[in-house]
Amino acid sequence: MLHRFDSFLASRRRFLQVSAGFGVSLMLPALEGRAAERRGAERATSLITLWMNGGPSQLETWDPHPGTVIGGPTRAIDTSVPGLQIAADLPRMAERMKHLSVIRSLTSKEGDHERGTYFVKTGYRPDPTVTHPAIGAVVPYQLGTDHLEIPAYVSLGGGEWPGRGGYLGDQHDAFRIFEPGNSIQNLRARVSDKRQERRLSGLDVVSQTFRAQRQVQAERSLHGQTIDKALRMMSSEQLEAFEVDQESEATLQRYGDSSFGRGCLVARRLIETGVRSVEVTLSGFDSHANNFETQTARCEQLDPAFASLLDDLRERDLYDSTIILCLGEFGRTPRINGLEGRDHWPGGFSCVVGGGGLKSGQVIGATDPEGEQTSPVDPVPVQNLYATILQQLNIDPAEELITPIGRPLAICEGSLIPKLLVDAG
Template identity: 55%
Template structure:
């Protein structure tokens, strides 16, 4: 059942919580020169929920036993091919680098999602923040009147602040681009102020003798944040009426496409981290037909986002990352599907202080070797993303019990950094 995309209930829920390779130098210099000079400040993550097949996206092996019917097409990175379902994105690939050798030991959806969204394996003694929450924690956002972390689309699990606190939980908007009129108060201003004054009287009475408890709940801060957001002009970033029809059509008439367009509008406002989810990649059956359907949605939206960010000089200030929790098996099962495969999967990333036009890693075209060439552990990817945003991944913060934790335990990949 569809829920309202953005209303007072969802807003207040958020508020009450308040975490082998080669480079192409000429191409890299061209991409860097086109980005402008603004410092990195935002992260857009395109989350492919369920685990996309690397063989049907960024690491095709046409003509091999494991390749299936998927063909490959050339991209704007010389010598680099991707699946032929992504003809629009192929022309924008020079803005990105391709990693084909991510690996982890997590083949379960929940555990793998935790790892890939936080950069840490699940720990029963600690709840880690998402990488988006870390970005918001590390980069100031004083002028922002809307949440610094936003998650757009369905199946947006684990986009939370963890030990950084509820103020870094993502504001979840399931249907981006829809009207948010029901988020605005229907009361007249005088009546609204009378109600708030009465609430303040009750709150002050409750606070007497309970200062420690009241400070811990941060109720006053949360209420102020919610009221500021409800009256802010920055809320227009969630609406698409101001966008010309050609732009909306370029992103595609899908929830994900509208989410990508809203993501661009949010980073223009200074939102620190935006996640846009495209779900249903868990293709244990009908892998090829289902990936073809999803590729139609992803291709137009992703290509339009990159083109838009470039034309608006936002690539210098925005890191873009596209991945899921793991890949799919080289072997096709009896239901014409592929199963979970964390041993060698792919991602795309670029913008900010990241290079474009780099291909990193390779998987075995026969499917016999589990570990890819130049294997990259997931924590190293996130240390690189943080560095690409000008954030020191070794920075330490203390949890509420005084336990020191670094932003990342990974090692940045220098070959992906400018």
């Protein structure tokens, strides 16, 4: 059983309840410049992950096989990449595929939702002796978080297993926002400034006493760091990045009237502010029954939000410094079961990746249109995808980080994908 966020979230909840009068919440380092004013090569590199929770069907998204036994009723449409077709439920994305690349041959050995999520988010299979950090946590850890007063790693939307800091520490867990676009709660004091100061002074006395008698426990609790970071965050103008009130109605409609659509819009605002890593979750892809209706309904949310996010990043000169990745924990079986559903399929599924200087218009790998071959053509292990992304973000995937017990572990054990790298020819 994987470690969950329950204990950490519970302690955070207890802290907020106790200190609601102080108006505190979490977060990160000091502001020396306005990241939102930087564009192109001047700004920090970032990663946006559009997480398709539940296992999206490659056959109803990025790898349709119409007219075959395994294809079902799903239709395909041409895209802006010659020879590339995707599912007809993604018309906006079809027009924009020239800015992205498709990998149709991702492989994993984990067909369970929890284990598969762990593996695809970390690049490592679950190990009872260590909890690996999600790639989304590694990015800000390695690249730094200068100029930020808000979290450097943010998870928008639901989902059972958001990214964790793992052996890097709980302070690197994703900061979760369940309803993107709304103001963050508990960030305004409910009392006057003078009374707030008195309360903070009293809390400081208690905290100093606790540290004096239980230094190890105090360090492990992150209590002091949480308060310091929260107080900086409370007065930060960067908090506006979490809200969409300033966006026009046309923009809101363009992204789509959904939690995922608002999440993608907030992701753009966060990246524009200088946040290093953002994960936006779209749930509901687990289609053991009624696969085609289920996948179509999800694509109706994915298509406008993904397309609008892509457009905005490009128009605002943010795309070359932002890698955008869309994937889930595995795909769905070529075989259609008796409930008109598809089951779990980690042996050959799809993802879309682009931005950050990666090659666009590439189609990597292929799956058997008849569903007889269990292995895809030109298989790409998940580790290779992350090694390539990390390399493009100027992070050495082979660099070893030291766990709390002194164990050296490579950030990623994968190999680079030459077809995605401009310098590789």
